[in-house]
Amino acid sequence: MILVSEIGMAAEAGLWTDDEPLECCSVVPEAPDTATISFVAPTGAQFRYRPGQFLTLELPVPGGPVWRTYTISSSPSRPMGISLTVKAQAGSIGTRWMLDTLRPGMRLRAKGPAGNFALLPDAREEYLFLSAGSGVTPSVSMTTYLFDRGTGIDVVLVTCAKRPAELVCRRTLELMASRVPSIKLHFIVEQDDPFDVWTGYRGRLNQVMLGAIAPDYLDRHVYCCGPEPFMKSVRDMLIALGFDMSRYFQESFSAPVLDTDETPETGDFVPDPSHAAEVTFSASGVTAGCDETDTILHVAKTAGLNIPSGCTFGVCGTCKVRKLSGEVHMVHSGGISDEDIAEGYILACCSRPIGSVSIDA
Template identity: 60%
Template sequence: MARPRLNWTAEPWSDDEPLECVMVVPETRDTATFIFRAPSGAWFDYQPGQFVTLDLPVDPAKGARGNIQRTYTISSSPSRPLSISVTVKAQATSIGTRWMLDHLQPGMRIKAFGPGGIFSFHRHPARKYLFISAGSGITPMMSMTTWAWDQAQDTDIVFVHAARRPSDIIFRERLEQFASRVPGLQVRLTVEEPEPFRTWTGYQGRLNSLMLGLMAPDYLDREVFCCGPEPFMQAVRDMLVALGYDMDRYHQESFGAPVATESEAPVIDDVAPDQDARAQVVFTASGVTAACAETDTVLAVAKRAGLNIPSGCTFGLCGTCKIRKTAGEVHMVHNGGISDEDIAEGWILACCSNPMGRIAVEV
């Protein structure tokens, strides 16, 4: 099929016209970027960070009845308006994305709706930004960063991204190329594990408050945009709250359910310690019960009660103060000193655990 000729007098694209796939770019082992143009030569007008909904003719044998609609963040920038791109990552339960990776080829046309969404730094102008993403949550951040690059703006961006392995980092080469040309973009990458037989010189481990302080020492002064799986964003929110960040300057977008309007935005009502709320810690092995505030740590309460819990770093890194909780709930924001398996079995780190009401610990 012939490529559409560029029409410099064309109108902006509207979703009355289908999109034509013109290129497929592999990004990682399970991720690809699909580049579309309008057959009429229309150009694309949107805010960096917004999304588009694709109408996909999925095979009914895959469990779908007719076409299905899937929403993807636009990974390209409106500063490059002659095409529009989405970058998709296959998940274990993917249907639409799996179809795109297996079947969508240049020359094919599909129906699309949008663009839309409220997740854009155009809506929240600031002097300095902190982008935090994981997995394919990097796509809106890439759109916003490309806009800043193309506009030659004097924007100060710290771009933090978390991935499982270095080979899973989407857009790594492009980000590093951007950062090597402008002083205002700092790229900070962390992986859970390095590749076998390959050197990794970046950060390693899950993103935590200690890492964040090294990556962006002035994080309290930055407007934060976050996108990724909900557990990742929850951990980021907990971390920022514990660090005293002004959460009115925090903005997030789940790549599972992008938000179209302010009225659709979910209310973030995270549980956080309240200095005016009373709590109680029962030290079962010592027979001591101590009253405290929710903002007190279990370690601090124990020390005031004359009890000794061995400790080291006091900020959730070394794991020395690990104790077992037998009742109640705590709010714990740690820096990697305890595993998910230990947490599931009832262990906590006393130095960074706040009692939410009445709790009991084996001390």
């Protein structure tokens, strides 16, 4: 309960700036080596930021202070405090110190909030939040903000982890989704926990899962956060599905973006129908012209050749063929192993030629 006198004190104190330290008020475990750490301003000042932004903390670790950046997991709709959900990776120094040492009452210097990866204050859009691991933190902030605002909420939220026990902020997200039917929550894990039952999605996020989870994904604004391999797979998948990438936004663990002009180029391959390509089917002695947006399977069928196929979504693996030379852009949904790819195999249904390509078919 917040007393009237406390509200008055906060109003007099104004807004928090990074001239004032943060005081830790709670440390709540979320998952292995993961906790949500909440702070208040000693003066009672309130916090103003956009959901999805980050703070940079000075951490007094042994050997000298270090600065570390963390996405804010709380919402600006709850301005009396600010929270960070942090996960210690192998070899971590700063985050490891926070989990092992930081306790209520301790104070830290901080800079921010900052960052361009954030919802606009008055935006009312249809959203798709995609995250992996502790990359869920901006999704938590954004969803809480939309939940508290209470109007125009339309969120599909997908978060991925290795095991159910490693799903970060799971209870927080489940609570909001249980109260607002238009917040659709989905978890994807790669492995089960021992002696527990998992009835959700298993594997890695792919095109088939995305179509089942959010059939209207082409109409949504996508916000993505996680390790770079995860974000690259999401970008490749969306590009292959014809998504308008001007409505795609992402954050990075290693390099939070301070300003729109600093947004890094991803260098993703985007098939271009104006770029000519050709595929040689060596066993058949046929060479067929095409463009970069055509799949190897489509080129084969157009040339009157038969490559066995099934799902056409990169799931079943029926259309696996060996690539003899050239480069292709392949976005599959789990139907081929890393070992097969290393040996030169591709799935014809979801591989697009870049220049001249030769296939053993």
